[in-house]
Amino acid sequence: xxxxxxxxxxxxxxxxxxxxxxxxxxxxxxxxxxxxxxxxxxxxxxxxxxxxxxxxxxxxxxxxxxxxxxxxxxxxxxxxxxxxxxxxxxxxxxxxxxxxxxxxxxxxxxxxxxx
Numbered sequence: 001x002x003x004x005x006x007x008x009x010x011x012x013x014x015x016x017x018x019x020x021x022x023x024x025x026x027x028x029x030x031x032x033x034x035x036x037x038x039x040x041x042x043x044x045x046x047x048x049x050x051x052x053x054x055x056x057x058x059x060x061x062x063x064x065x066x067x068x069x070x071x072x073x074x075x076x077x078x079x080x081x082x083x084x085x086x087x088x089x090x091x092x093x094x095x096x097x098x099x100x101x102x103x104x105x106x107x108x109x110x111x112x113x114x115x
Contacts, residue, residue: 029059035072041080059108
């Protein structure tokens with residue numbers, strides 16, 4: 001079994017610097033509880049788009065609908081994706097954690113280009 005760890009640094013999507021695509025893209029990205037802050041969601045989406053294989057890649061993210069007191073979560077993610085127009089979001093399933101918190105797993109993918 002081989003494990004690969006990649007660290008990627010991005011700048012704010014509001015900055016004027018350009019992003020260099022990585023030399024390798026991933027078929028699957030997994031993330032959980034990464035969307036606490038509304039301010040970081042656009043950068044998170046940008047990072048996923050840069051690292052996700054364009055044709056068949058999928059990112060599966062487990063998140064709460066809303067992180068009380070923090071403002072992030074699924075509702076804010078949907079808002080950012082709706083504005084982005086280059087990535088799709090599909091809700092896969094809901095589950096309840098051992099502490100009674102309901103989480104939703106969503107799937108992100110690059111939009112297919114229309115011919």
